[in-house]
Amino acid sequence: DAFFERTGHKILERYGMTETCMNTSNPLDGERRPGAVGPTLPGIEARVCDKDGNVLGAGEIGVLEVRGPNVFKGYWQMPEKTASEFRTDGFFITGDLATIGEDGYVTIVGRDKDLIISGGFNVYPKEVEEVIAEYDEVEEVAIFGLPHPDFGEAVAGVIVAANGSQADTDEIIKRTQDKLAKFKVPKRIWVIKELPRNTMGKIQKAQLRKQYADTFTSPAA
Missing domain, CATH: 2.30.38.10 (Luciferase; Domain 3)
Structure with missing residues:
Protein backbone atom coordinates (compact mmCIF):
# COMPACT_ATOMS: atom_id res chain seq x y z
CA ASP A 1 0.00 0.00 0.00
CA ASP A 112 4.43 -26.29 7.16
CA LYS A 113 7.61 -26.73 9.22
CA ASP A 114 7.02 -23.33 10.87
CA LEU A 115 3.49 -24.19 12.03
CA ILE A 116 3.20 -23.83 15.82
CA ILE A 117 0.97 -26.25 17.73
CA SER A 118 0.32 -24.74 21.14
CA GLY A 119 -1.98 -26.56 23.52
CA GLY A 120 -3.42 -28.51 20.59
CA PHE A 121 -4.24 -25.37 18.59
CA ASN A 122 -2.63 -24.43 15.27
CA VAL A 123 -0.89 -21.06 15.21
CA TYR A 124 0.25 -19.69 11.85
CA PRO A 125 3.23 -17.36 12.44
CA LYS A 126 2.28 -15.07 9.55
CA GLU A 127 -0.99 -14.11 11.22
CA VAL A 128 0.83 -13.03 14.39
CA GLU A 129 3.59 -11.31 12.42
CA GLU A 130 1.09 -9.22 10.46
CA VAL A 131 -0.42 -7.88 13.69
CA ILE A 132 2.90 -6.97 15.26
CA ALA A 133 4.33 -5.52 12.03
CA GLU A 134 1.66 -2.81 12.15
CA TYR A 135 3.18 -1.21 15.26
CA ASP A 136 5.24 1.89 14.54
CA GLU A 137 8.14 0.82 16.73
CA VAL A 138 8.58 -2.45 14.84
CA GLU A 139 10.72 -2.59 11.71
CA GLU A 140 10.69 -6.39 11.26
CA VAL A 141 9.29 -9.35 13.14
CA ALA A 142 9.67 -13.14 13.14
CA ILE A 143 7.38 -15.49 15.09
CA PHE A 144 8.27 -19.11 15.88
CA GLY A 145 7.46 -21.93 18.28
CA LEU A 146 9.58 -23.03 21.24
CA PRO A 147 9.32 -26.19 23.37
CA HIS A 148 7.03 -25.71 26.36
CA PRO A 149 6.39 -28.23 29.19
CA ASP A 150 2.65 -27.51 29.37
CA PHE A 151 1.63 -26.47 25.85
CA GLY A 152 3.99 -28.53 23.73
CA GLU A 153 5.04 -25.36 21.97
CA ALA A 154 4.84 -21.74 23.00
CA VAL A 155 4.48 -18.79 20.64
CA ALA A 156 7.55 -16.56 20.77
CA GLY A 157 9.27 -14.06 18.54
CA VAL A 158 11.90 -11.45 17.86
CA ILE A 159 11.61 -7.95 16.51
CA VAL A 160 13.94 -5.41 14.99
CA ALA A 161 13.04 -2.00 16.35
CA ALA A 162 12.37 0.85 13.94
CA ASN A 163 15.05 3.53 13.78
CA GLY A 164 15.18 5.56 16.95
CA SER A 165 12.28 3.78 18.64
CA GLN A 166 12.21 2.23 22.07
CA ALA A 167 10.35 -1.05 21.73
CA ASP A 168 8.68 -2.24 24.92
CA THR A 169 8.15 -5.95 24.31
CA ASP A 170 5.78 -6.40 27.25
CA GLU A 171 3.61 -3.61 25.88
CA ILE A 172 3.67 -5.12 22.40
CA ILE A 173 2.53 -8.48 23.78
CA LYS A 174 -0.23 -6.76 25.74
CA ARG A 175 -1.50 -4.96 22.64
CA THR A 176 -1.74 -8.17 20.63
CA GLN A 177 -4.28 -9.51 23.13
CA ASP A 178 -6.97 -7.30 21.57
CA LYS A 179 -6.36 -8.69 18.07
CA LEU A 180 -5.40 -12.32 18.60
CA ALA A 181 -6.94 -15.33 20.30
CA LYS A 182 -5.30 -16.04 23.65
CA PHE A 183 -3.40 -19.10 22.40
CA LYS A 184 -1.86 -17.04 19.57
CA VAL A 185 -0.48 -14.28 21.82
CA PRO A 186 3.35 -14.50 22.12
CA LYS A 187 4.61 -15.51 25.54
CA ARG A 188 8.01 -13.90 24.95
CA ILE A 189 9.46 -11.39 22.49
CA TRP A 190 13.07 -10.29 22.22
CA VAL A 191 14.56 -7.24 20.52
CA ILE A 192 17.53 -8.01 18.25
CA LYS A 193 19.61 -5.89 15.88
CA GLU A 194 18.83 -7.87 12.73
CA LEU A 195 17.05 -11.03 11.65
CA PRO A 196 19.25 -13.97 10.62
CA ARG A 197 18.91 -14.60 6.88
CA ASN A 198 20.38 -16.95 4.29
CA THR A 199 22.00 -15.85 1.04
CA MET A 200 18.55 -15.66 -0.57
CA GLY A 201 17.39 -13.22 2.09
CA LYS A 202 15.01 -15.68 3.76
CA ILE A 203 14.67 -15.49 7.53
CA GLN A 204 16.29 -18.46 9.26
CA LYS A 205 13.69 -19.40 11.84
CA ALA A 206 15.43 -22.70 12.55
CA GLN A 207 18.37 -20.69 13.84
CA LEU A 208 16.08 -18.62 16.06
CA ARG A 209 14.37 -21.72 17.43
CA LYS A 210 17.75 -23.20 18.29
CA GLN A 211 19.01 -20.00 19.90
CA TYR A 212 16.03 -19.66 22.25
CA ALA A 213 15.18 -23.38 22.57
CA ASP A 214 15.64 -23.57 26.37
CA THR A 215 13.57 -20.50 27.21
CA PHE A 216 10.61 -22.38 28.71
CA THR A 217 12.23 -25.73 29.52
CA SER A 218 15.34 -24.78 31.49
CA PRO A 219 15.16 -25.03 35.33
CA ALA A 220 15.23 -21.25 35.59
CA ALA A 221 12.32 -20.77 33.16
Whole structure:
Protein backbone atom coordinates (compact mmCIF):
# COMPACT_ATOMS: atom_id res chain seq x y z
CA ASP A 1 0.00 0.00 0.00
CA ALA A 2 2.84 2.40 0.86
CA PHE A 3 4.53 1.57 -2.46
CA PHE A 4 1.31 2.32 -4.35
CA GLU A 5 0.84 5.61 -2.54
CA ARG A 6 4.33 6.71 -3.50
CA THR A 7 4.49 5.44 -7.08
CA GLY A 8 0.97 4.80 -8.34
CA HIS A 9 1.98 1.23 -9.19
CA LYS A 10 0.86 -1.96 -7.46
CA ILE A 11 3.44 -4.62 -6.66
CA LEU A 12 2.98 -7.79 -8.73
CA GLU A 13 3.04 -10.67 -6.24
CA ARG A 14 3.82 -14.14 -7.53
CA TYR A 15 4.67 -17.55 -6.10
CA GLY A 16 7.33 -19.98 -7.18
CA MET A 17 10.09 -22.19 -5.84
CA THR A 18 13.31 -23.82 -7.03
CA GLU A 19 11.58 -27.12 -7.74
CA THR A 20 8.78 -25.63 -9.81
CA CYS A 21 9.76 -22.20 -11.20
CA MET A 22 6.65 -19.97 -11.17
CA ASN A 23 3.29 -21.46 -10.15
CA THR A 24 0.90 -18.56 -9.63
CA SER A 25 0.76 -14.86 -10.33
CA ASN A 26 -1.46 -11.90 -9.83
CA PRO A 27 -2.46 -10.64 -13.29
CA LEU A 28 -0.29 -8.20 -15.18
CA ASP A 29 -3.53 -6.47 -16.20
CA GLY A 30 -6.33 -6.93 -13.70
CA GLU A 31 -6.82 -7.21 -9.96
CA ARG A 32 -3.61 -7.49 -8.01
CA ARG A 33 -4.77 -8.56 -4.58
CA PRO A 34 -2.35 -7.52 -1.80
CA GLY A 35 -1.19 -10.50 0.23
CA ALA A 36 -2.37 -13.02 -2.37
CA VAL A 37 -0.14 -14.54 -5.03
CA GLY A 38 -2.89 -14.83 -7.62
CA PRO A 39 -4.35 -17.81 -9.49
CA THR A 40 -2.27 -20.52 -11.19
CA LEU A 41 -0.50 -19.80 -14.45
CA PRO A 42 -1.78 -21.54 -17.62
CA GLY A 43 -1.26 -25.31 -17.60
CA ILE A 44 -0.59 -25.49 -13.86
CA GLU A 45 -2.90 -27.03 -11.25
CA ALA A 46 -2.93 -26.27 -7.54
CA ARG A 47 -4.80 -27.70 -4.59
CA VAL A 48 -4.67 -27.56 -0.80
CA CYS A 49 -4.56 -30.83 1.14
CA ASP A 50 -4.24 -32.07 4.69
CA LYS A 51 -1.23 -34.14 5.75
CA ASP A 52 -2.92 -37.33 4.55
CA GLY A 53 -3.45 -35.94 1.06
CA ASN A 54 -7.18 -35.26 1.38
CA VAL A 55 -8.18 -32.25 -0.72
CA LEU A 56 -9.59 -29.40 1.36
CA GLY A 57 -12.30 -26.94 0.43
CA ALA A 58 -12.06 -23.30 -0.61
CA GLY A 59 -10.69 -21.09 2.14
CA GLU A 60 -9.36 -23.95 4.26
CA ILE A 61 -5.70 -23.91 5.31
CA GLY A 62 -3.56 -26.84 4.26
CA VAL A 63 -0.41 -27.79 2.40
CA LEU A 64 -0.24 -26.45 -1.14
CA GLU A 65 0.36 -29.03 -3.88
CA VAL A 66 1.04 -28.24 -7.54
CA ARG A 67 1.19 -30.16 -10.82
CA GLY A 68 2.24 -29.08 -14.29
CA PRO A 69 5.00 -29.00 -16.90
CA ASN A 70 6.90 -26.52 -14.73
CA VAL A 71 7.47 -29.03 -11.91
CA PHE A 72 10.83 -30.79 -11.75
CA LYS A 73 11.10 -34.56 -12.09
CA GLY A 74 12.88 -35.18 -8.81
CA TYR A 75 15.87 -34.54 -6.58
CA TRP A 76 19.23 -35.53 -8.03
CA GLN A 77 20.24 -38.99 -6.81
CA MET A 78 17.70 -38.81 -3.95
CA PRO A 79 14.92 -41.25 -4.93
CA GLU A 80 13.55 -41.59 -1.38
CA LYS A 81 13.19 -37.84 -0.92
CA THR A 82 11.60 -37.56 -4.37
CA ALA A 83 9.09 -40.30 -3.58
CA SER A 84 8.17 -38.70 -0.25
CA GLU A 85 7.38 -35.31 -1.79
CA PHE A 86 5.23 -36.41 -4.73
CA ARG A 87 1.70 -37.80 -4.60
CA THR A 88 0.92 -40.85 -6.71
CA ASP A 89 -1.11 -38.63 -9.08
CA GLY A 90 1.89 -36.42 -9.80
CA PHE A 91 1.20 -33.48 -7.49
CA PHE A 92 4.30 -32.04 -5.80
CA ILE A 93 3.99 -31.28 -2.08
CA THR A 94 5.43 -27.79 -1.73
CA GLY A 95 5.58 -27.66 2.07
CA ASP A 96 3.91 -24.25 2.00
CA LEU A 97 0.69 -23.66 3.90
CA ALA A 98 -1.94 -21.85 1.87
CA THR A 99 -5.59 -21.24 1.13
CA ILE A 100 -7.29 -21.13 -2.26
CA GLY A 101 -10.39 -18.97 -2.60
CA GLU A 102 -13.49 -19.73 -4.64
CA ASP A 103 -12.05 -17.52 -7.38
CA GLY A 104 -8.77 -19.45 -7.47
CA TYR A 105 -6.60 -16.82 -5.79
CA VAL A 106 -3.90 -18.45 -3.67
CA THR A 107 -2.76 -16.95 -0.36
CA ILE A 108 0.41 -18.29 1.26
CA VAL A 109 0.07 -18.58 5.04
CA GLY A 110 3.53 -19.91 5.91
CA ARG A 111 5.74 -22.99 5.86
CA ASP A 112 4.43 -26.29 7.16
CA LYS A 113 7.61 -26.73 9.22
CA ASP A 114 7.02 -23.33 10.87
CA LEU A 115 3.49 -24.19 12.03
CA ILE A 116 3.20 -23.83 15.82
CA ILE A 117 0.97 -26.25 17.73
CA SER A 118 0.32 -24.74 21.14
CA GLY A 119 -1.98 -26.56 23.52
CA GLY A 120 -3.42 -28.51 20.59
CA PHE A 121 -4.24 -25.37 18.59
CA ASN A 122 -2.63 -24.43 15.27
CA VAL A 123 -0.89 -21.06 15.21
CA TYR A 124 0.25 -19.69 11.85
CA PRO A 125 3.23 -17.36 12.44
CA LYS A 126 2.28 -15.07 9.55
CA GLU A 127 -0.99 -14.11 11.22
CA VAL A 128 0.83 -13.03 14.39
CA GLU A 129 3.59 -11.31 12.42
CA GLU A 130 1.09 -9.22 10.46
CA VAL A 131 -0.42 -7.88 13.69
CA ILE A 132 2.90 -6.97 15.26
CA ALA A 133 4.33 -5.52 12.03
CA GLU A 134 1.66 -2.81 12.15
CA TYR A 135 3.18 -1.21 15.26
CA ASP A 136 5.24 1.89 14.54
CA GLU A 137 8.14 0.82 16.73
CA VAL A 138 8.58 -2.45 14.84
CA GLU A 139 10.72 -2.59 11.71
CA GLU A 140 10.69 -6.39 11.26
CA VAL A 141 9.29 -9.35 13.14
CA ALA A 142 9.67 -13.14 13.14
CA ILE A 143 7.38 -15.49 15.09
CA PHE A 144 8.27 -19.11 15.88
CA GLY A 145 7.46 -21.93 18.28
CA LEU A 146 9.58 -23.03 21.24
CA PRO A 147 9.32 -26.19 23.37
CA HIS A 148 7.03 -25.71 26.36
CA PRO A 149 6.39 -28.23 29.19
CA ASP A 150 2.65 -27.51 29.37
CA PHE A 151 1.63 -26.47 25.85
CA GLY A 152 3.99 -28.53 23.73
CA GLU A 153 5.04 -25.36 21.97
CA ALA A 154 4.84 -21.74 23.00
CA VAL A 155 4.48 -18.79 20.64
CA ALA A 156 7.55 -16.56 20.77
CA GLY A 157 9.27 -14.06 18.54
CA VAL A 158 11.90 -11.45 17.86
CA ILE A 159 11.61 -7.95 16.51
CA VAL A 160 13.94 -5.41 14.99
CA ALA A 161 13.04 -2.00 16.35
CA ALA A 162 12.37 0.85 13.94
CA ASN A 163 15.05 3.53 13.78
CA GLY A 164 15.18 5.56 16.95
CA SER A 165 12.28 3.78 18.64
CA GLN A 166 12.21 2.23 22.07
CA ALA A 167 10.35 -1.05 21.73
CA ASP A 168 8.68 -2.24 24.92
CA THR A 169 8.15 -5.95 24.31
CA ASP A 170 5.78 -6.40 27.25
CA GLU A 171 3.61 -3.61 25.88
CA ILE A 172 3.67 -5.12 22.40
CA ILE A 173 2.53 -8.48 23.78
CA LYS A 174 -0.23 -6.76 25.74
CA ARG A 175 -1.50 -4.96 22.64
CA THR A 176 -1.74 -8.17 20.63
CA GLN A 177 -4.28 -9.51 23.13
CA ASP A 178 -6.97 -7.30 21.57
CA LYS A 179 -6.36 -8.69 18.07
CA LEU A 180 -5.40 -12.32 18.60
CA ALA A 181 -6.94 -15.33 20.30
CA LYS A 182 -5.30 -16.04 23.65
CA PHE A 183 -3.40 -19.10 22.40
CA LYS A 184 -1.86 -17.04 19.57
CA VAL A 185 -0.48 -14.28 21.82
CA PRO A 186 3.35 -14.50 22.12
CA LYS A 187 4.61 -15.51 25.54
CA ARG A 188 8.01 -13.90 24.95
CA ILE A 189 9.46 -11.39 22.49
CA TRP A 190 13.07 -10.29 22.22
CA VAL A 191 14.56 -7.24 20.52
CA ILE A 192 17.53 -8.01 18.25
CA LYS A 193 19.61 -5.89 15.88
CA GLU A 194 18.83 -7.87 12.73
CA LEU A 195 17.05 -11.03 11.65
CA PRO A 196 19.25 -13.97 10.62
CA ARG A 197 18.91 -14.60 6.88
CA ASN A 198 20.38 -16.95 4.29
CA THR A 199 22.00 -15.85 1.04
CA MET A 200 18.55 -15.66 -0.57
CA GLY A 201 17.39 -13.22 2.09
CA LYS A 202 15.01 -15.68 3.76
CA ILE A 203 14.67 -15.49 7.53
CA GLN A 204 16.29 -18.46 9.26
CA LYS A 205 13.69 -19.40 11.84
CA ALA A 206 15.43 -22.70 12.55
CA GLN A 207 18.37 -20.69 13.84
CA LEU A 208 16.08 -18.62 16.06
CA ARG A 209 14.37 -21.72 17.43
CA LYS A 210 17.75 -23.20 18.29
CA GLN A 211 19.01 -20.00 19.90
CA TYR A 212 16.03 -19.66 22.25
CA ALA A 213 15.18 -23.38 22.57
CA ASP A 214 15.64 -23.57 26.37
CA THR A 215 13.57 -20.50 27.21
CA PHE A 216 10.61 -22.38 28.71
CA THR A 217 12.23 -25.73 29.52
CA SER A 218 15.34 -24.78 31.49
CA PRO A 219 15.16 -25.03 35.33
CA ALA A 220 15.23 -21.25 35.59
CA ALA A 221 12.32 -20.77 33.16
